[in-house]
Amino acid sequence: MAYRKTAAEVRRLEAARERLVECATQVVAEVGWAQASVTAVADAAGIAAGSVYQHFPSKAALAVEVFRRAASREVDVLAEVLRSTDGSPVQRLARGVQVFARRALENRGLAHALLAAPAEPSVGAERLDFRRRYHALFAEVVREGIDAGLLPRQDGQVTAAALTGAVGEVLVDPLGAGRTPAPDPEDLLAELTALALRCAGARPESPP
Amino acid sequence: MAYRKTAAEVRRLEAARERLVECATQVVAEVGWAQASVTAVADAAGIAAGSVYQHFPSKAALAVEVFRRAASREVDVLAEVLRSTDGSPVQRLARGVQVFARRALENRGLAHALLAAPAEPSVGAERLDFRRRYHALFAEVVREGIDAGLLPRQDGQVTAAALTGAVGEVLVDPLGAGRTPAPDPEDLLAELTALALRCAGARPESPP
DNA sequence: GAATGAAGTGAACCACTGTTCAGAGCATCA
DNA sequence: TGATGCTCTGAACAGTGGTTCACTTCATTC
Numbered sequence: 001m002a003y004r005k006t007a008a009e010v011r012r013l014e015a016a017r018e019r020l021v022e023c024a025t026q027v028v029a030e031v032g033w034a035q036a037s038v039t040a041v042a043d044a045a046g047i048a049a050g051s052v053y054q055h056f057p058s059k060a061a062l063a064v065e066v067f068r069r070a071a072s073r074e075v076d077v078l079a080e081v082l083r084s085t086d087g088s089p090v091q092r093l094a095r096g097v098q099v100f101a102r103r104a105l106e107n108r109g110l111a112h113a114l115l116a117a118p119a120e121p122s123v124g125a126e127r128l129d130f131r132r133r134y135h136a137l138f139a140e141v142v143r144e145g146i147d148a149g150l151l152p153r154q155d156g157q158v159t160a161a162a163l164t165g166a167v168g169e170v171l172v173d174p175l176g177a178g179r180t181p182a183p184d185p186e187d188l189l190a191e192l193t194a195l196a197l198r199c200a201g202a203r204p205e206s207p208p
Numbered sequence: 209m210a211y212r213k214t215a216a217e218v219r220r221l222e223a224a225r226e227r228l229v230e231c232a233t234q235v236v237a238e239v240g241w242a243q244a245s246v247t248a249v250a251d252a253a254g255i256a257a258g259s260v261y262q263h264f265p266s267k268a269a270l271a272v273e274v275f276r277r278a279a280s281r282e283v284d285v286l287a288e289v290l291r292s293t294d295g296s297p298v299q300r301l302a303r304g305v306q307v308f309a310r311r312a313l314e315n316r317g318l319a320h321a322l323l324a325a326p327a328e329p330s331v332g333a334e335r336l337d338f339r340r341r342y343h344a345l346f347a348e349v350v351r352e353g354i355d356a357g358l359l360p361r362q363d364g365q366v367t368a369a370a371l372t373g374a375v376g377e378v379l380v381d382p383l384g385a386g387r388t389p390a391p392d393p394e395d396l397l398a399e400l401t402a403l404a405l406r407c408a409g410a411r412p413e414s415p416p
Numbered sequence: 417g418a419a420t421g422a423a424g425t426g427a428a429c430c431a432c433t434g435t436t437c438a439g440a441g442c443a444t445c446a
Numbered sequence: 447t448g449a450t451g452c453t454c455t456g457a458a459c460a461g462t463g464g465t466t467c468a469c470t471t472c473a474t475t476c
Contacts, residue, residue: 007250048455118326158378165377166370191366199407257424
């Protein structure tokens with residue numbers, strides 16, 4: 001006889017899948033892609049290794065899903081800040097960098113996974129796309145700044161790439177753990193913001 | 209009876225080791241760490257897989273040696289430029305960035321391997337050290353620039369990290385191959401130099 | 417030229433992981 | 447409640463790639 005899944009059943013399945021993705025994300029944030037074996041992820045989610053394949057056709061597919069979700073969250077947040085309608089392009093740029101950096105500092109493991117941790121090729125490809133989206137967002141604001149006469153003429157794409165690279169590099173080292181006294185996060189943020197503005201060529205604020 | 213290696217024999221051995229390292233470097237530059245299996249490297253050097261273990265205790269040891277050599281070459285070149293005695297700190301910084309970038313563009317595969325390509329943990333650790341050395345060099349010049357009143361007050365370490373990150377990010381994308389029309393290298397270099405100077409806060413050159 | 421010992425070989429070994437699959441456990445339907 | 451079909455399990459399987467080792471090859475010594 002036709003066997004039809006009940007609504008509750010479907011919900012339960014989706015919840016299981018959801019839980020799997022969340023646990024996988026956590027594992028990846030904690031130990032990196034390389035150490036996040038199917039077994040480790042399944043254990044974290046409290047299911048058997050084989051059950052992973054009920055939800056995803058392969059480990060790579062799960063990894064990509066994990067990356068996409070986390071990356072999209074970040075891109076969305078950044079987009080919201082950069083495209084907000086209040087403040088000059090330069091002010092938005094500053095806020096964007098701060099948000100980018102603050103979020104990374106608040107979830108270092110995840111930031112490291114998104115930005116730098118060694119990963120299998122499929123995730124690597126996803127990461128390239130992630131970076132492109134970041135570039136596009138920053139490039140947009142830089143362009144607005146140029147058009148508004150607030151920033152000097154420059155290749156927005158290059159500046160945008162530099163901004164993500166700069167912030168990433170500054171963050172990743174502290175992220176990777178080992179660093180002398182560990183600089184105060186707020187100082188780091190202020191320093192980064194100033195750096196980003198110089199990078200884009202914004203004039204130092206004139207006194208009020 | 210005591211068996212003593214003749215001088216020629218010793219030389220031959222060292223040459224073989226040398227050749228192995230060079231071939232491995234080339235393989236890595238061409239296909240990345242992940243694809244550079246012991247077999248592939250041995251094939252490239254024209255020896256059997258097992259013979260690799262005459263020269264190195266493990267694949268990781270060989271990989272580290274490959275990385276160290278290439279990285280040291282780059283660090284040395286950069287150090288020479290940045291520490292040269294002619295030109296202001298700002299001018300040296302500009303030249304340093306150009307040299308860094310130009311060398312990367314001239315050997316994209318190797319640059320990618322050094323800066324970004326996924327690698328086993330032992331190489332990853334080496335890469336952190338490599339980056340630290342870059343940071344230290346840039347930080348030194350930035351500090352000189354500040355002391356000379358040419359650059360605004362700033363955290364040299366952060367700026368230095370940003371410079372390597374920025375240059376790396378800008379280069380790695382083009383490096384990774386896929387990019388629309390592929391920007392002219394000279395334009396890219398000019399753009400990068402300008403960006404680096406802004407990044408450090410150097411005033412735009414006043415007219416002559 | 418025979419004895420000796422190191423370098424070099426490459427097939428076999430082994431550890432590690434992603435993936436499969438036959439069966440157990442349950443929910444659904446008649 | 448029994449029949450059916452789905453989910454879940456976890457041990458077995460398979461591909462990969464680093465490492466080993468019995469053996470060959472070749473240089474050295476007497």
